[in-house]
Amino acid sequence: FTQLASEIRQCSDARDFDRARQIHRQVLKSKHLRQDDATYLANLLLEAYGRCGSVEEAQRLFQALPLPNVFSWNILLEAYAQNGHLDRARSLFDRIPDKNVVSWTTMIKAYGSSGLMDDAKLLFEIMPVRNLVTFTGMVKAYAETGHTLDARELFDSMPERNLVAWTVMLAAYSQTWHLDEVLALFARIPEREVVSCSIVIGAYSARGRMREARELFDSMREGNVVTWTALIAGYAGRGDLEEARSLFERMPERDTVSWTSMITAYAQLGHLEEARALFDSIPIDRRDAVVWNSMLYAFSRDGCVAGMIETLRAMPRPD
């Protein structure tokens, strides 16, 4: 079971639908499962299907469950929400027999990410129990729909706040052009850890304020790949390719996002050969759609149509 469970989790992470189905069949064959163990595995499979975008498969599995628990309901709800089936989500939500705070919070988030803040707010107001996650999710929904003032008002009214809540509010301001609000909130944040620092570095970088970005970066005990990439993007945006490259080469680890940022920097500053060399150094299984796109962009910036065509042909196609 632990074996099966961890394999299913891997499918979720890797978005491996075929493998998930394979394990699904395997689970159906094993006959000595206790009811709650079966539900447990089914929930993991539901999540995997949802994350692979297979709403129909998730629904089929759910309907076959003899005894779905509230987790099963919530996971299917999340799958609908994540895949844009707002109406199905709502009708499922209305049928959940014992909704818990997670059910409510998931439904609110679904409305929020569809831009339906009035519906989100209504649910938020009538729900029986709200917790920190509910409040934070609602603040984030306001922020993402551009309602920064409402986000702040709700944030200020929260009965308690943790670091995540503060960080969401900080990120909300960093999306606006109010650097002063970002800094004011950052000055009051209870703890400056890597996420909040990265947001502020990103806010400085986006505005070309590299002196301040660098100062904060240097004051950190250690950044992670996100922090480094935010700074690199800032230098690249200012046209300081040397500093961007030097940081890129010194950063402790690189991922698809940092690769893409650097390729895009090379592309924008007219260094096609370096963009291409970097692209070629990326392991094939790490090249996601945005990485490919950045290479396409590099060729297009260079006016190299042949390179674009070559890239398009080499790109893996979804079948």
Place this chain on the structure above:
RNA sequence: GCCAAGAGGU
């Protein structure tokens, strides 16, 4: 033991 909230790339 399985579900909901936080930062960087097109």
